Every structure is written in C-alpha cells, then in structure tokens.
Amino acid sequence: MSSQSKKIIILGGGTAGWITANLMATHWQGKGFDITLVESPDIGIVGVGEGSTPPLKGFMDTIGVREAEWMPECNATYKIGITFKNWSTKPGFSEYVHPFVGQPDQFTAPAFFHNSFLRRKGVDLEGHPDHFFLATEMIRQKLSPVAPENFPFEIAYGYHFDSGLLGQFLRRVAEKKGVKYKVATVAGALLDAEGNIDHLKTTDGEVLQADLYVDSSGFRGNLIQKTLKVPFISCAESLFNDSAVVLATDQKEDYAPHTVSTAMKHGWAWKIPLTNRNGNGYVYSSSFVDDDKAETEFRAHLGLLDSEVEARKLNFKVGRVAQHWAKNCLAVGLSQGFIEPLEATALDMVQETVVRFIEAYNNGGYTDKYRDDFNDRINARFDAVRDYIVCHYRISSRTDTDYWLANSANEKISPSLRSILMSWMAGKNITDELLEQKLDVYFPNVSWNCLLTGKGVYPAQDQLRPGNELAHKYNIEEVREFNRRCALNFRPHMDQLVSLR
Numbered sequence: 001m002s003s004q005s006k007k008i009i010i011l012g013g014g015t016a017g018w019i020t021a022n023l024m025a026t027h028w029q030g031k032g033f034d035i036t037l038v039e040s041p042d043i044g045i046v047g048v049g050e051g052s053t054p055p056l057k058g059f060m061d062t063i064g065v066r067e068a069e070w071m072p073e074c075n076a077t078y079k080i081g082i083t084f085k086n087w088s089t090k091p092g093f094s095e096y097v098h099p100f101v102g103q104p105d106q107f108t109a110p111a112f113f114h115n116s117f118l119r120r121k122g123v124d125l126e127g128h129p130d131h132f133f134l135a136t137e138m139i140r141q142k143l144s145p146v147a148p149e150n151f152p153f154e155i156a157y158g159y160h161f162d163s164g165l166l167g168q169f170l171r172r173v174a175e176k177k178g179v180k181y182k183v184a185t186v187a188g189a190l191l192d193a194e195g196n197i198d199h200l201k202t203t204d205g206e207v208l209q210a211d212l213y214v215d216s217s218g219f220r221g222n223l224i225q226k227t228l229k230v231p232f233i234s235c236a237e238s239l240f241n242d243s244a245v246v247l248a249t250d251q252k253e254d255y256a257p258h259t260v261s262t263a264m265k266h267g268w269a270w271k272i273p274l275t276n277r278n279g280n281g282y283v284y285s286s287s288f289v290d291d292d293k294a295e296t297e298f299r300a301h302l303g304l305l306d307s308e309v310e311a312r313k314l315n316f317k318v319g320r321v322a323q324h325w326a327k328n329c330l331a332v333g334l335s336q337g338f339i340e341p342l343e344a345t346a347l348d349m350v351q352e353t354v355v356r357f358i359e360a361y362n363n364g365g366y367t368d369k370y371r372d373d374f375n376d377r378i379n380a381r382f383d384a385v386r387d388y389i390v391c392h393y394r395i396s397s398r399t400d401t402d403y404w405l406a407n408s409a410n411e412k413i414s415p416s417l418r419s420i421l422m423s424w425m426a427g428k429n430i431t432d433e434l435l436e437q438k439l440d441v442y443f444p445n446v447s448w449n450c451l452l453t454g455k456g457v458y459p460a461q462d463q464l465r466p467g468n469e470l471a472h473k474y475n476i477e478e479v480r481e482f483n484r485r486c487a488l489n490f491r492p493h494m495d496q497l498v499s500l501r
C-alpha cells in the first residue's frame with residue numbers, strides 16, 4: 001500500500017462494516033480519507049449477534065453517541081454478565097455468573113482468589129464465584145449498572161440490542177461523518193501484478209477502485225478468502241458447534257441485565273432480553289443432532305412446542321483466517337473468523353481489529369510496515385478466545401449425551417489450554433501460566449478463575465478438610481454485605497431503561 005492511501009472501500013453493511021466505517025471516519029476525520037461502504041441489495045446480513053462485552057460502550061463513546069440516542073432506537077438493554085445454567089452436574093454448581101468485573105470488585109476479588117485457591121488444595125471454603133462479585137448481586141436484584149455520580153467506582157457493562165436496528169443506526173451516524181453508501185453487489189475482484197486488489201467489479205459491470213479494501217462480507221469472506229486466498233484455520237476439532245436455530249419470544253418479564261446461557265443436550269441456548277422481545281437461539285452440533293430434533297428440543301425448552309412462530313436456521317464455521325490484513329485488504333467481522341457466540345466476543349473482535357489496524361497503519365506512516373505485528377496480535381486474541389470457549393466444553397461434567405461425552409473427552413485441545421488445565425489440576429496458581437501462554441490477552445485471570453470454579457472444578461466435597469483459622473480469614477457474609485451495600489446505589493434496570501426514552 002502506498003503512503004498516499006486515502007481511498008477506502010468497505011465491502012459489507014452488517015454490524016462489522018458499520019462499526020469499521022464509524023471508527024475509521026472518527027479516527028481519520030479531517031485527514032483526507034474517502035470512505036465508501038458497499039452493500040448488496042440481495043445478500044442479507046447474518047442478523048444475529050445481540051449481546052456485547054463492555055468495550056462496545058467505549059466504541060459508542062469514541063464515535064460520540066450517547067446511550068439515550070442509540071439504546072431506545074435499538075431496543076437495547078444493559079448487560080453485566082452471563083449466567084451459565086446446567087453446564088455442570090457438580091452439586092452446588094448447577095449455575096454461575098461470569099460477571100463483567102468492575103472497580104468495586106477489587107475489594108472482594110482477593111477473598112475469591114484466596115478461597116478458591118485453598119479449596120483446590122482441599123480446604124473446605126466457599127469457592128463458588130457467585131458470592132464475590134457485585135455484578136452477580138446486581139443481576140440477582142435486577143439493577144442497572146449505570147452508576148450515580150456520587151458512586152466513586154466504575155462498573156463495567158455491555159449491552160443487548162437488536163443487531164439489525166443497530167446496523168441501521170450506525171449507518172446514519174457514519175453517513176453524518178461523511179461515509180458514502182453504495183448499493184451494489186460485487187461480483188468479483190481483480191488483482192494487480194503485485195497481488196494487491198486492483199478493483200472490484202459489480203454485477204452491473206461497474207468498476208470500484210480504492211487503495212484499501214475492507215472485507216466485511218460476512219462468512220463468505222469474498223476478498224480475504226476468495227480473492228486473496230488467505231487460508232482459513234478451522235477449530236472445528238475442538239469446537240463442535242456449527243449450527244443455530246433462532247426464535248424470538250414475547251417480552252413479558254421484569255428482566256435482569258444478563259444473558260442466560262443454558263446447556264442443552266447437544267449445545268447451549270441463549271436468552272437475551274431486549275425491551276420489545278427476548279432473543280433466543282440454540283447453538284448445536286450437526287454431527288450429533290439433526291436440525292429437526294434440535295428445533296424440537298429448543299421449542300420444548302422455550303415452552304413453544306405448539307407454537308406456530310417460525311424459527312430461523314443458520315450454519316457457521318468456526319476458526320479464523322491466517323492473516324487479517326493481507327496485501328491491501330483488511331478483513332473485519334465474520335470474514336476474518338468466528339469462535340462461536342458463547343461469550344459474545346465477536347463485535348469486540350471487530351472493534352479491536354479496526355482500532356489496532358488504525359494504530360498500526362498510522363504508526364507505519366499509512367503503510368503496511370506493522371502488518372505482521374498486527375496480524376500476530378489479532379491472531380493471539382482469537383486464539384485466547386478460542387481456548388476460553390473450548391475450556392467451557394472440556395471441563396463440563398455432563399454425561400447425558402454423546403455430545404457432552406465427546407466434549408469432555410476431547411484431546412484435540414491446544415497445548416496452551418492443556419497447560420492451563422494441568423496447572424489448575426495440580427493446584428497451582430494459574431496467573432503465571434496464563435501470562436506465559438498469552439491467554440490473558442482477552443479474558444483476564446479472574447474470568448478464567450470464574451469459569452473453572454463456577455463449573456465446580458474442585459476436589460469432591462468428601463475430600464475437603466476444615467482448614468485452620470488463617471484459611472478462614474475472609475468472612476463470606478461480610479463480602480456479600482459489601483456487595484449488597486454497593487448495590488444500594490443503583491436503580492432498577494427497568495427504571496433506567498425507561499429514563500432513556
């Protein structure tokens with residue numbers, strides 16, 4: 001790419017394309033960039049992806065959009081964690097919350113680490129993560145995470161939203177920032193003598209030329225995979241799910257700010273509360289169950305066996321491309337890869353890819369000088385997410401179907417995850433191992449500890465001994481009381497949502 005690169009075409013108007021357009025238009029405002037997003041009128045967006053992690057708040061702040069502007073338009077709600085149900089059969093561990101950890105948790109996390117560490121060593125201490133974190137208490141009480149001005153700590157939170165409406169909202173913001181929108185289907189791309197993309201050709205025969213091409217064409221990966229032939233590295237051997245069935249249900253509840261992930265016979269089901277409906281989906285493996293049986297199981301789970309409401313079916317592939325930035329093309333979104341939606345990490349990956357690209361591109365004087373560093377960084381992030389998600393399945397104690405038996409017996413896990421699990425089983429502190437394996441680049445130590453303790457990966461109850469006074473230095477009731485008192489500062493989730501309208 002030349003140091004004069006200023007013309008950018010973004011192929012694809014799904015959430016990934018519009019997040020990219022907004023970030024580029026914001027960061028490069030007034031720098032002479034000319035950005036056009038091209039979207040096919042015939043190829044739809046994937047239309048799922050309704051849960052986020054906390055960085056989405058940072059994205060909205062960066063592009064200058066307030067919650068009151070976007071949340072009501074996208075039927076959005078707050079999210080401060082994910083509740084995992086029925087993933088473990090260990091007594092007392094049938095469910096747990098993976099919380100978004102905020103500043104107040106710095107006061108209670110030492111008790112969590114102390115107790116869970118000693119419990120792994122056989123001391124009978126309370127080690128379930130749900131006793132220690134503020135988010136869990138707030139989910140229990142259905143509170144909003146928006147802190148009042150007098151509360152001196154930051155709370156980490158994300159959102160749930162209608163992904164179609166979010167895309168449309170982001171399009172309007174991007175257009176105000178000068179991004180051009182073109183409706184056309186790209187039929188193919190031609191390379192120049194050096195193997196860079198020279199131009200795109202639409203089905204109408206129009207030639208679209210730019211210096212930089214962003215491939216946000218979804219699972220198709222039109223430019224990065226089809227044109228540039230960047231290899232796709234599958235992780236299907238360690239993540240069996242490849243299908244989903246999706247159904248909306250009426251919103252009748254006073255909902256808590258969390259996603260619920262319930263383990264099913266051949267995968268897991270999400271429940272995402274929006275202001276106008278619940279988004280539900282069953283993610284499963286087609287190697288273990290056929291579509292019809294999966295849909296029946298899902299309908300039974302939702303109490304909709306007799307309902308006429310139509311379900312949508314989706315297939316996906318798990319893995320990532322070998323390089324996200326190749327030649328003069330940057331892949332963003334499903335075109336760059338997907339590690340199934342269990343922790344709702346995909347949009348965060350989109351943001352990280354674009355922000356790091358802008359940084360690398362700027363630092364290199366608008367050249368590809370830092371391309372390899374960039375690719376290494378994004379790959380490390382993908383692989384860290386993959387290991388965390390694989391760990392969910394590998395440590396599940398369910399034995400009710402071949403699906404769960406195959407997951408817990410699966411030896412095709414990465415060496416990095418293997419080393420974490422070995423450390424854990426050996427009763428070691430996994431902090432150093434996470435660092436060494438670069439597995440803390442996405443999920444921090446506390447998340448890994450929540451995952452393993454929340455599923456009850458501890459010695460059996462009858463092997464625990466009472467322990468001495470020092471082992472019992474934290475009073476769990478005091479920890480819970482601390483969280484209850486912090487929670488007194490927050491309004492009900494529903495009230496906060498109403499106040500945004």
Ligand SMILES: Cc1cc2nc3c(=O)[nH]c(=O)nc-3n(C[C@H](O)[C@H](O)[C@H](O)COP(=O)(O)OP(=O)(O)OC[C@H]3O[C@@H](n4cnc5c(N)ncnc54)[C@H](O)[C@@H]3O)c2cc1C
Binds near residue numbers: 332
């Ligand atoms: C079952 C499931 C659940 C998910 N849940 C979550 C979640 O909870 N949280 C999360 O963060 N993510 C989730 N995701 C991922 C999330 O849906 C995507 O990351 C997000 O929607 C971005 O998709 P995209 O923009 O890359 O692709 P798409 O939405 O597929 O958009 C592709 C775009 O490319 C255009 N296009 C394609 N080919 C051409 C062409 N030849 N010419 C012109 N235009 C073209 C299409 O018109 C479309 O606009 C989930 C995904 C799946 C499959």
